[in-house]
Amino acid sequence: xxxxxxxxxxxxxxxxxxxxxxxxxxxxxxxxxxxxxxxxxxxxxxxxxxxxxxxxxxxxxxxxxxxxxxxxxxxxxxxxxxxxxxxxxxxxxxxxxxxxxxxx
Numbered sequence: 831x832x833x834x835x836x837x838x839x840x841x842x843x844x845x846x847x848x849x850x851x852x853x854x855x856x857x858x859x860x861x862x863x864x865x866x867x868x869x870x871x872x873x874x875x876x877x878x879x880x881x882x883x884x885x886x887x888x889x890x891x892x893x894x895x896x897x898x899x900x901x902x903x904x905x906x907x908x909x910x911x912x913x914x915x916x917x918x919x920x921x922x923x924x925x926x927x928x929x930x931x932x933x934x
């Protein structure tokens with residue numbers, strides 16, 4: 831660690847970034863795969879509406895509910911505007927509230 835034990839060194843911060851990117855990509859892959867599987871099964875009549883609803887609920891509980899709309903219309907927006915919208919959604923749902931919280 832650097833002279834202040836609480837501050838990450840550049841190498842430690844780079845490792846954190848590498849791990850963060852890897853983990854978020856894998857998380858996204860799993861989230862998308864899970865959602866695709868139960869939606870496709872529902873569309874094809876392989877699961878009942880109740881089963882689809884339960885799987886939707888479990889998916890939302892596990893991964894958190896996506897903030898609706900803040901990224902759906904970002905074409906042509908700057909990174910700063912996308913981040914501003916994201917932060918507005920965080921405030922809307924309450925500071926300190928887990929992004930994984932979901933209630934029916």
